[in-house]
Amino acid sequence: MSDVKGYAATSELSGLAPFSFQRRTPRADDVSIDILYCGVCHTDIHFAENDWGRTNYPVVPGHEIIGRVTAVGNDVNQFTVGELVGVGCMVDSCRSCPSCEQGLEQYCREGMTPTYNGEDRIDRLRTYGGYSERIVVSERFVVRVPDKLDPAAAAPILCAGITTYSPLKHFGVGKGHKVGVLGMGGLGHMGVKFARALGAEVTIFTRSEAKVAEAKKQGADHVIISTDPEQMAAATESFDFLLDTIPVHHDLNPYLSTLKVNGSHILVGMIEPIEPTVHSRNLIGKRRILTGSLIGGMPETQEVLDFCAEHDISCDIEMLDIHNINEAYERMKKGDVKYRFVIDMKSLKSA
Numbered sequence: 462m463s464d465v466k467g468y469a470a471t472s473e474l475s476g477l478a479p480f481s482f483q484r485r486t487p488r489a490d491d492v493s494i495d496i497l498y499c500g501v502c503h504t505d506i507h508f509a510e511n512d513w514g515r516t517n518y519p520v521v522p523g524h525e526i527i528g529r530v531t532a533v534g535n536d537v538n539q540f541t542v543g544e545l546v547g548v549g550c551m552v553d554s555c556r557s558c559p560s561c562e563q564g565l566e567q568y569c570r571e572g573m574t575p576t577y578n579g580e581d582r583i584d585r586l587r588t589y590g591g592y593s594e595r596i597v598v599s600e601r602f603v604v605r606v607p608d609k610l611d612p613a614a615a616a617p618i619l620c621a622g623i624t625t626y627s628p629l630k631h632f633g634v635g636k637g638h639k640v641g642v643l644g645m646g647g648l649g650h651m652g653v654k655f656a657r658a659l660g661a662e663v664t665i666f667t668r669s670e671a672k673v674a675e676a677k678k679q680g681a682d683h684v685i686i687s688t689d690p691e692q693m694a695a696a697t698e699s700f701d702f703l704l705d706t707i708p709v710h711h712d713l714n715p716y717l718s719t720l721k722v723n724g725s726h727i728l729v730g731m732i733e734p735i736e737p738t739v740h741s742r743n744l745i746g747k748r749r750i751l752t753g754s755l756i757g758g759m760p761e762t763q764e765v766l767d768f769c770a771e772h773d774i775s776c777d778i779e780m781l782d783i784h785n786i787n788e789a790y791e792r793m794k795k796g797d798v799k800y801r802f803v804i805d806m807k808s809l810k811s812a
């Protein structure tokens with residue numbers, strides 16, 4: 462075991478504060494990583510504040526981790542000391558169920574082991590995330606960061622990026638398709654970049670006129686104000702896919718009406734239960750599909766990093782010192798960040 466400094470929440474109301482804990486001694490298949498950058502995801506806030514009622518305190522959040530390999534176990538053959546690598550939302554899974562065998566570890570029958578607020582499958586120790594100096598992860602759950610990518614801006618690709626890339630790839634989005642992106646936060650703005658890079662014509666749905674210029678800047682071909690019934694009616698049966706990144710309850714029915722026959726509405730935000738009720742006629746009447754998607758498997762997480770390098774895609778970020786993390790959370794709750802905070806882990810040394 463080795464001592465590690467990090468930042469943790471110790472109760473629902475504590476906010477985040479310096480915290481010391483231990484990481485395991487690396488196993489034969491483990492990679493030890495010095496963390497350089499960690500993105501700040503809305504899920505981090507939900508766990509720090511126990512919004513979903515399943516936080517085990519203390520919790521060290523962070524699942525958009527970029528760092529440098531400092532040591533590898535004897536059985537590690539994909540990584541060497543000095544390489545720039547990433548760790549995303551999961552650090553293990555059963556590795557033998559049908560999903561794991563297909564590299565879809567996020568859908569593991571036994572449940573993936575999350576990067577934080579989980580329990581290691583071997584030593585049963587708590588998993589702690591990326592708001593920390595170092596992490597030890599089995600090589601199967603580590604990805605390589607291409608040289609062309611800016612390491613800080615690459616961090617959010619490990620959650621916000623893969624979450625939006627995976628469904629677009631799975632459902633075959635490409636040239637000739639019209640894609641609507643709902644929501645323009647960390648996920649939505651990545652979704653726009655990927656859909657465009659895949660060759661689709663992209664429309665952003667936003668509630669406010671004030672966001673139109675920003676939506677265009679992000680590369681949207683068109684913008685629809687979702688609160689304007691006339692604009693929504695004019696969009697009836699015009700989209701092949703909707704990528705829905707809105708993280709709070711919203712009425713899906715007006716959006717479903719904008720899908721063509723056989724169109725798919727893809728949810729990536731946890732909004733359970735879906736309220737208000739979805740009318741079955743909006744699905745049956747046009748053979749539409751309402752579906753969802755969770756992050757992406759390890760092979761696809763490597764693929765999205767390579768795709769970003771090839772297509773010159775990165776996340777728009779604001780750098781953050783870790784001692785400002787509580788203010789950052791407050792700003793995120795107000796939607797006041799374009800589009801992702803990334804913690805510079807150098808600041809942990811002085812914190």
Ligand SMILES: [Zn+2]
Binds near residue numbers: 502503505550620621
């Ligand atoms: Zn996340």
Ligand SMILES: [Zn+2]
Binds near residue numbers: 561570572
């Ligand atoms: Zn499995």
